[in-house]
Amino acid sequence: MGNCKFLDELNRLRKSSSDSIDNTETFDDFKQYMHVTRTAEEDLKDILRKVNASNKKTLVLLCGSAGDGKSHLLSYLKNSDEEHLIEDYIIYNDATESNAPSKTAIETLNELLEKFKDKQLENIGKNAILAINLGVLSNFIESKYGDEFSILRKYVEDNNILTTQINKKYFDEHGHFQHVSFSDYHMYSLTKNGIHAKYIEDIFKKIFSQNEENRFYQSYLFDCGQCPLSKKCPVKMNYEFLMEEKRQRYTVELLVETVIKDKVILTTREILNFIYNIMVSQNFSFTSIQKSLDDSAYLKKFLRQITPSLLFDSMDVTALMNILNKYDPLRMRSEKADESAISYYVSSDISKEIEKRFKDIPFGRILCESSMVEKINTDKLIKSELYKLMVRVDAFNSNDMGDKVYKNYLKDLFLYNAGIGKELGNLYGMVENALAQWCGSDEDGNLCLDDRHTDFSLYEAIEFSENLDDLPQPTDETELHRFIPYVIVSFDGNDGDTIHLDIDYSLYELLSKLNLGYIQTANDRNNHADFISFAKRMLQTGQLTKSVSVLSQVGKKATISAGKFGYKFKVVK
Secondary structure: OOOOHHHHHHHHHOOOOHHHOOEOOEOOHHHHHHOOOOHHHHHHHHHHHHHHHHOOOOEEEEEEOOOOOHHHHHHHHHHOOOOOOOOOOEEEOOOOOOOOOOOOHHHHHHHHOHHHOHHHOOOOOOOEEEEEEHHHHHHHHOOOOHHHHHHHHHHHHHOOOOOOOOOOOOOOOOOOEEEEEHHHEEEEEEEOOEEEOHHHHHHHHHHHOOOOOOHHHHHHHHHHHHOOOHHHOHHHHHHHHOOOHHHHHHHHHHHHHHHHHHOOOOOHHHHHHHHHHOOOOOOOOHHHHHOOOOHHHHHHHHHHOOHHHHHHHOOOOOHHHHHHHHHOHHHOOOHHHHHHHHHHHHOOOOHHHHHHHHOOOOOHHHHOOHHHHHHHHHOHHHHHHHHHHHHHHHHHHOOOOOOHHHHHHHHHHHHHHOOOHHHOHHHHHHHHHHHHHHHOEOOOOOEEEEOOOOOEEEEEOOOOOEOOOOOOOOOOOOEEEEOOOOEEEEEEOHHHOEEEEEEOHHHHHHHHHHHOOOOOOHHHHHHOHHHHHHHHHHHOOOOOOOEEEEEEOOOOEEEEEEEOOEEEEEEOO
16 A cells, blocks of 8 residues: 555545544644534534623533544634634643543543632633533533532533433523533434435545545546556546545435434544545555456456445444445345346346446446456356446435435424424324334224233223424524434323323334334334333323223124213123
8 A cells, every 4th residue: 555645645534544633732734624614613613702702701611422523623723713713712622531640530620620610610710612522521510529510510401411402502691601512413414305414525525526625636636647557446446436426425325324224423533434445445455456467356356346345345344334234225125126137147248238337437447348348248256246336336326315214204303303393293193003003903993902811802092192392492494403313202191291202213114114004023122112111101091991992802892981880881893
């Protein structure tokens, strides 16, 4: 790799690169170029402007988790921000570290924040900004020093900093504490028509945009242009392949899908490392290209080292790459796909198919060569690998991302967080129908409350009373940047209580399947204890004390109802 300057440049994207480490003292040209503005940055700047105008001693908390960009943002504000908003601030960049071997991080924090203890809040002092992980913040305010910071602790509690709830209030004009929590923001925003991942898209543009400022592109032009092996290099072709915006968009939306469906924690550092991994194979060797390989050996290696293969076949490279394997387009079975596969494999000459599929993409410069076409036609293994590539390239070039259930979930996620309760009727109906399928129901819609008996089952009527009182406040925003990543449905319970159900994508998918007649498995019950608990609470709202239906195994039905003179038994079927 040391013989290739383009690879050296790409190597700066890796987690292991020194460029991935941020500190407040330096912000070099590379970091300056790679900086992408986020909504969290804009909100923080707005808070800092107001703090600076207030002349009130203030501690600004920059909260989040490891690797989410807190240090990078502080470094940018200190060294490159034209407004110089934190020029006179005391900066605590990493609250997870102790400033002395003999002290814990909590002890160090107690000393650093001395001027922000309850007794000293009104004393004159400098403003400070503290980058702190949420776990450390929680430990600190609950530690033995917490009583001396009771005002800070109350601020943290009142603003739901340590919860998943979103506090819509950005600035506390009367307090000594302000905050921006990266956990309130996501790598994507929500719209009624789906997701918008501008931040991730902008990162891709930094790497693949064709302009003079892009050091990667300039290296590609100059260094690859001088390389005698560039015509055979899979890395160069991978870079060219990803220059196309629609392929960038496909990759970005795939990343977001893993965040939503699999709860992947995606940081800027992870994104950059991922981009490197889908361009440069772990087995890539500059010297291997230098060697004179026969067409078959070279072609097999080439097919394994190009982006569509790296994206879905790179197992055990990172945890993220392992997850992405299950989104391989090859796993999406359909009658049309099966027919296409059969037609491909029975054909003895696929030269026209190769020309059609690959002539306009970088890989075609290799695959469309007559000698390579001949090898593909005669080598079953290579032919099989090429079919995989065709299916994956088609996915890259498609504008249709996500299945119907996923798209519906995104829509309901937006409606909930936007507080548009009147359009959540379908979601509530889906929950009610799913509960009936989960518990079992009779022809009158009564839910089964006991099916343990051999000869009969017991049913009761449930009146679903939807409760929309706890919906987020309605907003006129058409794009949401701060939201909780799941939906909450609520129903009236007994004695004035409310029954809530948190619906993430996994549960939403199960509810959708139940609505289509799906019978839950033991695995479903193990994975969704929250839904079981919800079902039990909903059954408690039924009319068991008033009436219960008894349905025999042979189809006979009777009701037992409570009256003023005792219970009445009536055969109805």
